[in-house]
Structure formats: structure tokens, C-alpha cells
Amino acid sequence: MKEIDARGLACPAPVLQTKATLQEEKPGAVKVIVDNAASQQNVQRFLESQGFETVLEKQGGDYLVIGRCGAAPAVETRPTPAPEADLKKIMVMCSTDRMGFGDDDLGLKLMVNFLRTLKEMGPELWRLVFVNNGVKLTIDGSEALADLQALEKGGLKIMVCGTCLNHFNLLEEKRVGETTNMLDIVTAMQLADKVVNI
Amino acid sequence: MVFPTDENVIVGLDRADDAGVYRISDDLALIQTVDFFTPIVDDPYWFGQIAAANALSDVYAMGGVPKTAMNLVAFPVKTMDIGILRRIIQGGVDKLTEAGAVLVGGHSVEDKELKYGLSVTGFVHPQRVLTKKNLRPGDRLILTKPLGTGIVNTAIKAGMAPAGLVEKVTALMAALNRTAAEVMAAFDVHACTDVTGFGLLGHLAEMVSGGGAGVRVFARSLPVIPEALEYAAMGLIPAGAYKNKEFREAMVVIEPGVDRARQDLLFDPQTSGGLLIGVNGTQAVDLVKALKDAGIDESAEIGEVLAGPEEKIWVL
Numbered sequence: 001m002k003e004i005d006a007r008g009l010a011c012p013a014p015v016l017q018t019k020a021t022l023q024e025e026k027p028g029a030v031k032v033i034v035d036n037a038a039s040q041q042n043v044q045r046f047l048e049s050q051g052f053e054t055v056l057e058k059q060g061g062d063y064l065v066i067g068r069c070g071a072a073p074a075v076e077t078r079p080t081p082a083p084e085a086d087l088k089k090i091m092v093m094c095s096t097d098r099m100g101f102g103d104d105d106l107g108l109k110l111m112v113n114f115l116r117t118l119k120e121m122g123p124e125l126w127r128l129v130f131v132n133n134g135v136k137l138t139i140d141g142s143e144a145l146a147d148l149q150a151l152e153k154g155g156l157k158i159m160v161c162g163t164c165l166n167h168f169n170l171l172e173e174k175r176v177g178e179t180t181n182m183l184d185i186v187t188a189m190q191l192a193d194k195v196v197n198i
Numbered sequence: 199m200v201f202p203t204d205e206n207v208i209v210g211l212d213r214a215d216d217a218g219v220y221r222i223s224d225d226l227a228l229i230q231t232v233d234f235f236t237p238i239v240d241d242p243y244w245f246g247q248i249a250a251a252n253a254l255s256d257v258y259a260m261g262g263v264p265k266t267a268m269n270l271v272a273f274p275v276k277t278m279d280i281g282i283l284r285r286i287i288q289g290g291v292d293k294l295t296e297a298g299a300v301l302v303g304g305h306s307v308e309d310k311e312l313k314y315g316l317s318v319t320g321f322v323h324p325q326r327v328l329t330k331k332n333l334r335p336g337d338r339l340i341l342t343k344p345l346g347t348g349i350v351n352t353a354i355k356a357g358m359a360p361a362g363l364v365e366k367v368t369a370l371m372a373a374l375n376r377t378a379a380e381v382m383a384a385f386d387v388h389a390c391t392d393v394t395g396f397g398l399l400g401h402l403a404e405m406v407s408g409g410g411a412g413v414r415v416f417a418r419s420l421p422v423i424p425e426a427l428e429y430a431a432m433g434l435i436p437a438g439a440y441k442n443k444e445f446r447e448a449m450v451v452i453e454p455g456v457d458r459a460r461q462d463l464l465f466d467p468q469t470s471g472g473l474l475i476g477v478n479g480t481q482a483v484d485l486v487k488a489l490k491d492a493g494i495d496e497s498a499e500i501g502e503v504l505a506g507p508e509e510k511i512w513v514l
Contacts, residue, residue: 012356015433038440042433045458049432140336146506153453153512172480173336175504 002027007035014039032065089126091192094134115144131161139173148176216256227324231256234270234315246289247372252470253316258379259392262322269304272313328390335505338482342378343472346426348436353429371470386478393471397442412510415501417456430459438467453514
């Protein structure tokens with residue numbers, strides 16, 4: 001393995017030294033030694049941009065980047081999503097901001113609680129759609145807003161009917177989810193394994 | 199340490215804002231700011247312009263109009279041609295003239311390393327002072343210059359940036375925030391700062407710290423110098439960017455879908471960056487349009503202010 005000692009150098013010098021060595025000697029594996037974390041990160045980025053796979057190590061006061069060429073060219077390392085094959089896709093459609101009929105105050109409380117508890121469906125919860133009065137749950141001041149934002153942050157796709165927002169003059173007030181249209185909603189219904197209407 | 203203050207100090211040291219503001223009368227307040235640094239470009243005339251644009255920017259970020267300025271010079275008079283200093287100061291003076299401000303004095307010392315900057319004084323109505331604080335849930339965030347000058351300057355140092363890009367970035371750093379400030383004056387702006395050494399998220403962190411709001415930043419909406427993304431992916435990132443990131447890590451949540459080069463740009467230290475404006479959400483679209491109509495082409499809405507979680511920056 002080719003060793004490159006770039007200690008005592010400030011950015012971008014360690015990257016340039018590594019680059020020069022790769023160009024001149026074309027090593028299949030390199031060990032680059034630097035003396036600070038920023039240079040280590042920069043050398044890692046450079047090696048990955050050149051198709052190396054990298055491992056970072058710390059040895060005493062030294063920071064190492066070990067790079068091996070070959071395998072796959074630089075790919076963004078992302079967490080692999082859980083296998084989706086055997087998961088059901090559940091779509092929940094809320095066309096009201098109240099759950100059930102009778103008492104409106106109770107209905108709102110139930111709705112907020114329902115949305116808060118929805119996460120218990122786990123990864124099978126696939127789409128959450130708001131139409132008609134339901135869009136009022138996605139705006140500033142909605143009691144459900146924080147829970148919806150948390151769901152969205154957890155990776156759930158929340159779709160909010162644009163025609164409805166427009167009708168209530170709430171386009172600017174929406175604070176969660178993507179504005180959507182009827183074609184998206186119909187397509188989602190077709191792809192879903194189960195559609196739950198509230 | 200305790201710093202004495204008085205009742206006419208509107209923005210003082212305790213606020214750590216872009217400039218100090220002092221009330222002279224009920225309809226006039228003084229803005230004072232100072233900034234200087236070592237050369238960031240090779241051409242002395244352009245360096246002078248950039249240093250002046252950078253110093254003037256703090257006055258614009260406070261909602262004010264610059265009026266007078268004083269030079270600050272550290273110059274290695276024994277080893278460097280005095281003509282270089284003349285070119286630097288000419289750059290500074292030309293930029294001040296463009297800003298409608300006048301140079302009224304200055305001070306120079308001998309130093310091994312060249313440094314230049316200015317102390318700038320401006321005016322503002324005491325009721326119209328803009329600070330970093332005061333973002334409100336529902337506000338939208340607008341940025342008026344593209345990000346990436348720190349990364350591109352690192353690529354320039356590495357000898358990897360083509361001449362055309364050097365020119366483009368130099369002009370970008372020398373561009374005044376004057377027009378942006380004049381345009382925003384007609385809108386319901388709640389908070390403002392300029393993006394400089396701490397990078398976009400460093401300055402945004404200052405805006406949300408102290409509580410009352412959190413922000414959501416849309417990484418894909420950020421105006422960026424396209425080449426900066428390439429250089430970031432190659433590791434041509436200034437050490438300051440990593441320091442900025444480490445310093446604010448606890449306040450920031452970045453979704454895994456945001457690619458690494460764009461994450462790097464979030465913390466890239468900027469020289470004479472754009473204004474970061476928190477505007478009433480209902481006016482955001484109009485403000486961006488007005489900025490673009492005025493020639494601030496790369497202005498963009500980059501995020502929104504949320505009621506919570508407080509003091510958090512969420513990038514997606």
C-alpha cells in the first residue's frame with residue numbers, strides 16, 4: 001500500500017499531494033496520513049471522487065485515510081431502506097378535520113389523537129392524504145401540526161390537496177406535506193394495498 | 199466581563215449582531231461596524247473592493263444606509279511595493295462611491311502580513327433597525343447571493359479553478375448588498391443578517407438561538423455556485439467549513455437524502471456573502487420577484503420558520 005505523509009500541511013495541500021501521487025503512480029491502495037480532521041475529511045472526499053473505497057482511522061495525533069481502488073466507483077453511501085417487498089402499503093385519507101359526527105370539539109380531539117397514534121402502523125403507513133376540511137390540519141396553528149411534521153420527518157409522504165388549500169385561501173399557511181392534485185391521489189389509491197378513509 | 203451600556207444603545211455588544219446601533223434622536227440612529235482581513239484574491243484593486251463590500255454589508259444587514267468610512271491598513275512597507283496599497287485603497291474608495299458613502303480618514307500600521315478593511319458608519323431610523331433576532335413562525339427565508347465562495351477560493355488556491363470562474367467569483371464577492379437592502383426595505387422584513395465566515399447555517403443558528411422559533415431549510419432550493427458542488431465532492435473544502443459544522447452540529451438535523459456536497463456548502467465560510475432575510479411568509483414570493491427584477495438574479499426562497507422545535511435547523 002502506498003503511504004502518503006501529508007502531516008503539517010493545511011487544506012488544500014493534502015488533497016493536492018494525494019492527487020499528484022495518484023496521477024504519477026496509480027496505486028491500487030493508499031494510506032494517507034494527515035494531522036487534522038478537516039484534511040482527513042477532504043482526502044476521503046477526494047479518494048471517493050476517484051473511485052476509491054475509504055476507511056478512516058485515528059492513531060494518536062494522526063488521522064488516517066485508507067483507500068482501496070476497484071470495487072464500485074464512488075457512490076453515495078446511504079442507509080439501505082428496509083426491504084419493502086412484504087410490507088403492505090397503507091394509504092390514509094382524511095377528508096375532514098373532525099373524527100366522526102356529533103360533537104365538533106370531541107371530533108377535533110379525536111382527530112389529533114388519531115394522527116398522533118398513526119405512527120403505530122409502522123413502516124406500512126405509506127401515504128397520508130388531506131382533502132377538503134382535512135387540509136386545515138396541515139396549517140399554522142393546527143393542533144396536529146407537530147405530529148404531522150414528525151411523521152413527515154420520519155419519511156412518510158404527506159399529500160395535501162392544492163385545490164382545497166386554494167378554496168380555503170390557505171395555500172400560504174400550509175406547514176407540512178406536499179401540495180398535490182387529484183391525479184396523484186388517484187394514482188396513490190391504485191398503488192396502495194389498503195385505503196383507509198376518515 | 200461586563201460592558202457598560204447606556205439607554206441609547208439599541209444594539210450593543212450583548213446582542214452579538216452585525217453592527218452596533220446607537221440612538222441619536224427619535225428619528226435617527228447611528229450604525230457602526232468594522233471588518234478587515236488578509237487578501238483573498240491576488241488582484242489588489244479587487245481585494246480593496248471586496249473588503250469594502252464586506253464591511254459595508256453589515257450596515258445593509260441592519261437595515262441602514264452607509265454614510266462614512268475609515269480605512270484600516272496593515273502593510274509590509276519594507277518588502278512590498280507601495281503601489282499595491284494604492285490599488286487596494288482605490289478599490290475600497292470606488293466601492294464606497296458605489297455605495298454612496300465617503301472615506302473620511304483611516305489609520306495604517308506596519309505589519310509583516312498585509313491586511314485591509316474599513317470601519318463604516320451608517321444611518322437608520324431607530325424604529326426600522328433590523329437585527330438577527332425576531333424571526334416569527336410562518337416567515338420565509340430568502341438568500342440573495344449563491345453559496346460556495348469559500349470552496350471556490352480553496353480550489354483557486356489549489357490552482358484548479360479556471361480563469362473565468364475566478365473572475366465570476368471575484369465579482370460576486372465584490373457585489374454590494376445595497377440593492378438587496380433597498381428592495382427589502384419595502385417589505386415586512388422581521389430579521390436580517392449577512393452570510394459570512396460562519397457559513398449559511400452558522401448565521402442561521404444565530405438567528406434562531408435564544409428560542410421562539412426553529413427553521414426548515416430546503417437544500418435543493420439553495421442558490422449555489424455550481425462548480426462549488428464539484429470541488430466539494432473532491433475535498434477542496436476550507437478547514438473553516440468543518441469548524442463551522444462542528445460548532446453548530448447540536449442545532450442541526452440534516453436528512454439523509456441531502457447529498458454530501460450540498461451539506462458541505464451549508465457550512466462553507468463565505469466572503470462578502472448575501473443577505474439572509476426573514477420576511478412575512480405572505481410576501482416571500484413578491485420579495486424574491488422584486489429582488490430578481492432589481493437584478494439580484496440568484497435570490498431564492500430557501501426555507502421557512504417554524505414554531506418548533508425551537509433553536510433547531512432542519513435541512514431536507
